[in-house]
Amino acid sequence: MTYDLKPGDVALMGIPLDGHSSFLQGPAFAPNRIREALHCGAANLTAEDGTDLGATDRFKDTGDLDVFEMRGQEPIDRIENEAAARIATGARLLSLGGDHSVAFPLIKAHADRHQGLNILHIDSHPDLYDTQDIGPFGHGCPFARVMESCQINRLVQVGIRTMNKHQREQADKFGVEVVDMRSWHADLQLSFDGPVYLSLDLDALDPAFAPGVSHHEPGGLSTREVIDLIHRFEGQLVGADIVELNPHRDPNGMTAMVAAKFVKEIGARLLMR
Known part of the structure; x- marks a missing residue:
């Protein structure tokens, strides 16, 4: 199903998966909470550049994937196939997780379509573990899987503050460019040649902003x-x-509103040609 997507559209896709979480379940319920915040009436659908996602027929919600209780390889394959089907229409895909394991199949689908893909990864964790107790598709592993499996030009990670010895070795092995919080500065300039995929983990934010x-x-x-x-x-x-x-850890839906804000700003940028 293509949901009548056309080149230049932005397709919103929910991925209610948290079976690859190593600590707590709950992110599987996130896509609908973000949608509720986006449409709650407390704000509007206008991004800061003036793009109104509610006034264009190019921003289309294509619903959630049926992956709620899945684990292992099966949801990974389904996410990749569903993502590939949407971007094959020429639309650009904005996905709502879910835990961070969803990034691997999403990026793989984009790397297959966009030669020389770059990744901007905003996170507190590098997510470069070779494996975890929950297996090689754990939410701490997606960027190891990406760098092993995909033709990636650059992986740039911003906001990192949990880099241990193993993940530092992995970063060196894969040539990852890391801007950790000790070296962060507000006027940081990032420039990429070619296509860019953005993977945004909400725990990149200080808990004061995203509890x-x-x-x-x-x-x-x-x-x-x-x-x-x-x-x-x-x-x-x-x-x-x-x-x-x-x-489950979001008082008064505060972090869902932050995520909805990011949907508007990212959605507006994706609508730019």
Whole structure:
């Protein structure tokens, strides 16, 4: 099913999967919570550049994938196939996780379509583990799987503050460019030649701004700093995901509203040709 997608459209896709989470379940409930925040009436659908997602027929919600209780290889394959079907129409895909394991099949689908794909990964964790207790598709492993399996030009990680010895070795092995929080500065300029995929883990933000995540990592980015990154990096954005909202830990839907804000800003950028 293509949901009547056309070149230049932006397709929203929910991925209610948290079977690859290593600590807490809950992110499987995130896609609908983000939609509720997006349409709650407390705000509107206009991004900061004036793009009104509610006034265009090019922003289309294609629903959720049926992966709620899946684990292992099966959901990975289904996510990749469903993502590939949507982007084959010429639409650009904005996915709502779910835990961060969804990034691997999403990026694989984009790398197969976009030669020389770059990745901008915003997160507190590098997610480069070779494997976890829950297996090689754990939400701490997706970027190891990506770098092993996909033709990636550059992987740039921003916001990292949990880099241990194993993941540092993995980063060196794969040639990952890491901008950790110790070296972060607000006027950081990132520039990419060619297509860019953005993977945004909400725990990149300091818990003061996004408490509704499974892993609270103090010392992170502000909401404003992430928005500025979305606006400012140079390169052609071709796809994105927003992951790791855990509604079970989200007081008053605060983090869902932050995620909805990111949907508007990323959606507006994806609509740009």
